Amino acid sequence: MRGKRILLGVTGGIAAYKIPYLVRLLKKSGAEVKCIMTPASSDFISPLVLSTLSENPVAIEFWNKSDGTWTNHVELALWADLFVVAPLTANTLAKMAIGACDNVLLATYLSMKSSTLIAPAMDLDMYAHPTTKRNLESLKSDGVGIIPPGTGELASGLHGEGRLAEPEVIFESINAYFQSNHTGSYSGKKVLVTAGPTYEAIDPVRFIGNRSSGKMGVAIAQAFAKEGAEVTLITGPIHQIVEHTSIQSIQIESAEEMFEKVKEYWPQMDSGVFSAAVADYRPKFLADQKIKKSADEFSLELVKNPDILAWVGDHKSETQQLIGFALETENLIQNATGKLQRKHLDFIVMNSLQDKGAGFGVDTNKVSVLDKNNNLTSFELLPKVELAEKLIQLFSKSHL
Numbered sequence: 001m002r003g004k005r006i007l008l009g010v011t012g013g014i015a016a017y018k019i020p021y022l023v024r025l026l027k028k029s030g031a032e033v034k035c036i037m038t039p040a041s042s043d044f045i046s047p048l049v050l051s052t053l054s055e056n057p058v059a060i061e062f063w064n065k066s067d068g069t070w071t072n073h074v075e076l077a078l079w080a081d082l083f084v085v086a087p088l089t090a091n092t093l094a095k096m097a098i099g100a101c102d103n104v105l106l107a108t109y110l111s112m113k114s115s116t117l118i119a120p121a122m123d124l125d126m127y128a129h130p131t132t133k134r135n136l137e138s139l140k141s142d143g144v145g146i147i148p149p150g151t152g153e154l155a156s157g158l159h160g161e162g163r164l165a166e167p168e169v170i171f172e173s174i175n176a177y178f179q180s181n182h183t184g185s186y187s188g189k190k191v192l193v194t195a196g197p198t199y200e201a202i203d204p205v206r207f208i209g210n211r212s213s214g215k216m217g218v219a220i221a222q223a224f225a226k227e228g229a230e231v232t233l234i235t236g237p238i239h240q241i242v243e244h245t246s247i248q249s250i251q252i253e254s255a256e257e258m259f260e261k262v263k264e265y266w267p268q269m270d271s272g273v274f275s276a277a278v279a280d281y282r283p284k285f286l287a288d289q290k291i292k293k294s295a296d297e298f299s300l301e302l303v304k305n306p307d308i309l310a311w312v313g314d315h316k317s318e319t320q321q322l323i324g325f326a327l328e329t330e331n332l333i334q335n336a337t338g339k340l341q342r343k344h345l346d347f348i349v350m351n352s353l354q355d356k357g358a359g360f361g362v363d364t365n366k367v368s369v370l371d372k373n374n375n376l377t378s379f380e381l382l383p384k385v386e387l388a389e390k391l392i393q394l395f396s397k398s399h400l
């Protein structure tokens with residue numbers, strides 16, 4: 001862990017007494033450590049212990065009244081290669097899940113560009129409460145890694161699940177994170193990702209669209225960025241705001257606008273993932289004014305949109321990697337194989353609409369991936385953020 005910069009967040013639970021030992025383990029392994037404490041956590045452990053062991057000042061307040069300085073939470077977040085919150089109380093967990101930032105630890109969490117790992121610790125009934133479970137799921141789908149609590153004797157005297165994972169276990173999880181997650185498999189590579197629906201205008205107020213949320217594509221863009229890629233993300237109208245220093249976000253509306261941007265960017269790219277749900281057709285004529293209702297029937301003439309992925313497949317060099325998506329309701333493998341060959345793809349990701357929790361709008365997805373050598377990899381139902389990371393691991397194997 002030599003040279004890794006670990007930001008350790010400590011919240012107000014009795015298990016905070018184990019954290020000095022964790023700081024020692026991290027420091028011994030060569031990591032740089034800075035600590036942030038919630039004000040409540042200093043009732044359990046002295047900041048002096050953590051600042052002495054970490055060899056860095058401890059951040060607790062936004063404004064340090066004694067010397068008039070303020071804590072720059074944005075700088076702290078940018079400094080860190082990884083943010084670890086241990087122990088994480090039910091209260092801070094809930095605040096992280098809703099994006100509250102009434103202390104330095106929470107404001108830093110919201111400013112993080114690197115990943116966050118959490119080690120929850122609370123009494124067994126608090127841990128088992130549906131609210132806690134919901135909040136943990138919510139953070140998980142935001143890409144936060146969870147170091148599960150252990151089972152055993154709790155400070156309340158009760159026995160059950162909820163005690164903070166032992167410092168050695170937290171240390172190993174941090175180590176595993178650096179071994180596996182941040183391999184930088186796309187370091188220095190340029191990747192293009194398309195995501196979301198396209199809107200095809202009928203008149204100034206109406207359009208033809210589809211139910212794609214863009215969540216899968218955004219998760220893929222973020223996973224590539226984590227792997228060191230410089231990402232250009234072209235999205236149709238989506239609700240998610242994508243903020244990442246390594247992601248350039250370009251918003252378009254129609255398939256033709258997406259096509260123009262793809263043509264502009266594709267030649268400089270090393271890889272492309274085309275997850276957008278592009279409308280196959282658009283209205284032949286765009287009315288200047290809002291169309292007034294008159295007759296009982298109204299028909300709209302449509303013309304075919306350019307097949308963006310097919311164009312990219314035809315303009316792909318030997319070294320460029322190309323990945324498409326397919327949504328089939330019948331003859332899944334046969335149709336996907338046809339698409340993979342016609343569009344000169346390296347991989348095709350097959351979405352399942354049959355499975356509950358998979359597909360449009362939801363936070364989870366279930367896919368299988370076929371590569372150009374006919375290898376099939378099937379994934380279980382997973383949060384889109386987690387699935388995106390697994391997909392990128394798979395793509396990186398053929399690309400390296």
Ligand code: CTP
Binds near residue numbers: 276305325
């Ligand atoms: N795609 C595209 N441009 C289009 C249509 C689709 O780039 N005009 C891309 C999508 O982003 C996706 C893949 O092509 O990666 C989907 O292939 P497509 O042949 O359109 O399949 P389906 O949408 O599944 O539809 P169909 O089976 O009707 O061809």
